[in-house]
Amino acid sequence: MTDTGLRLIAAAIAIGFGTIGPGIGLGLLVNAALNAMGRNPEAAGQVQINMFIGIAFTEALGIFALVVALLIGFKIF
Amino acid sequence: MKRRLPVLVLLAILLVPGLILPRFGADAVTASVAVQPEVLFELEFGSFTFPVSNTLFTTWIVMLLIFLFAFFATRKMQLVPHGLQNVLELVVEMWDGLGHSVAGARGRKFLPIVLTIFIFVLFSNWLGLVPGFGPVGYIVVDKKHPAPQGIVTFDLPHVLEEFLGPKHGAAEHAGVLAPFVRSPSTDINTTLALALISVIMTQIFGMQALGVVKYWFARFLMVGKFIEFFKTLLKGKPNFGLLVFGFLDLFMGILEFISEVSKILSFTFRLFGNIFAGEVVLLIMAFLFFALPFPFYALEIFVGFIQAFVFAILTLVFMTIATTAHGAEEHH
Numbered sequence: 001m002t003d004t005g006l007r008l009i010a011a012a013i014a015i016g017f018g019t020i021g022p023g024i025g026l027g028l029l030v031n032a033a034l035n036a037m038g039r040n041p042e043a044a045g046q047v048q049i050n051m052f053i054g055i056a057f058t059e060a061l062g063i064f065a066l067v068v069a070l071l072i073g074f075k076i077f
Numbered sequence: 078m079k080r081r082l083p084v085l086v087l088l089a090i091l092l093v094p095g096l097i098l099p100r101f102g103a104d105a106v107t108a109s110v111a112v113q114p115e116v117l118f119e120l121e122f123g124s125f126t127f128p129v130s131n132t133l134f135t136t137w138i139v140m141l142l143i144f145l146f147a148f149f150a151t152r153k154m155q156l157v158p159h160g161l162q163n164v165l166e167l168v169v170e171m172w173d174g175l176g177h178s179v180a181g182a183r184g185r186k187f188l189p190i191v192l193t194i195f196i197f198v199l200f201s202n203w204l205g206l207v208p209g210f211g212p213v214g215y216i217v218v219d220k221k222h223p224a225p226q227g228i229v230t231f232d233l234p235h236v237l238e239e240f241l242g243p244k245h246g247a248a249e250h251a252g253v254l255a256p257f258v259r260s261p262s263t264d265i266n267t268t269l270a271l272a273l274i275s276v277i278m279t280q281i282f283g284m285q286a287l288g289v290v291k292y293w294f295a296r297f298l299m300v301g302k303f304i305e306f307f308k309t310l311l312k313g314k315p316n317f318g319l320l321v322f323g324f325l326d327l328f329m330g331i332l333e334f335i336s337e338v339s340k341i342l343s344f345t346f347r348l349f350g351n352i353f354a355g356e357v358v359l360l361i362m363a364f365l366f367f368a369l370p371f372p373f374y375a376l377e378i379f380v381g382f383i384q385a386f387v388f389a390i391l392t393l394v395f396m397t398i399a400t401t402a403h404g405a406e407e408h409h
Contacts (some may be wrong), residue, residue: 034386045178049394056391060343067342074112 018065025058029039091208103191112353114264115255131256132264134208139200139261146200150324168196175390180397183286187396190278195389198262202352202381205260206374218345260353262384265345272344272374276337276391283399297334299326344388 033051039046114130121127141259150161158166171190176184204210261267284292294300302323355377360371 033306043345047176047177049390052387052390053394056343056347057385060339063343063346063350068344 007075011069014072015065015066015069018068019062022058022062022065026055027055027066029058079177079215098347108288112264112265114259119256127391129265131259132261132267135204135258136201136261136267138258139197139204142204143196143200168192172389176393179390180210181392183400184393185399187393190274191389191393191396192393194275195385197381198271198388199385201261202385203378205352205356206377206381210258210260234246237391251361260352260356264358265349268345268349269341269346271388272341275344275395276387279392279395279399280337282396286400287402292399296329296399297328297337339369344391348384348388351380355380 029051033047035055036047062064111294114132115129116130117134119126120126144330150165153162158316160242169192172188172195173184176191177186178184180187283296286292287295300323302319306316306319306323355373359370359373359377362373
């Protein structure tokens, strides 16, 4: 196996496994937010905004995985 | 029916070059996915050269489009809005309502920067989806860098050899397609600049609202508990519980600082990653089967809007959090 091939596999693994956790987290988060909005439609605006904050922090983990994958894939180190 | 005709004419005009150009050998021989933007030309100011990349050039186009949009939407203001004025009022009213529900009375203060970010990011995301953005460009054969770093090319060596002739030795010198225009959101520099503007303005608003010293000591350098501990120490009755909480506060301050820095990173790569990955997906789908990009194209229009919305609303929310005094939640 060449060096390039190994690097590409490493990048694929990094992004592939790295998005599992945030994926589950986002599912739970949106599930809870939709439940809350369904139960209390009047608070939908507030819930939505807090949901976006939560999504931002959860998604950041997936973004870190993307950054690592890009760093590996594009030979930055 | 009247409105359908111009659209059909436009489609026909777009179709003609697609049918004619391949006859003259202008095949799409390469499709490149480059993280670095390609330099179009360089401006020289004496000894200082300023490289103008295709993403920067497109940023100017975006600025021009926003200027024209704002000009034509506000040229003949009417009480009952029509056309562009209606669109602009819809956007502004949506953000005014959001700003009020998130930040209350302070919302109006944050709106100029939040709306600017929203409109700029939306225009640049959607402009990248216009046909011709990406595949139209010139081919660069860089002999100094046989395989340029940070660039992945889909081109097969034999295809390149066919196009450039065998003398270039395509296998050794990978050619790269440098598009003339490319969405600014697919350039890390643009998204990093937007993230820095967002985070730094958040800090400035926080310091403005709470005072520079109070802002820093309430968020990052939380030494209040230590001061209380020394006060009790001077009285001769040291309260060691305060010391423990002091260290906890100090640690929390460091974490807060790190999260502030990681905001820049997540702002940058959320926008860049989503739009860049979207364009790569469209490209790959186009290579698989010609009709396959259509559903993804619709998805990208949606993603472009959502990312602009998320960037702006997170800026708004972080600004609100930064201007809220610590422990103010207990009062209402």
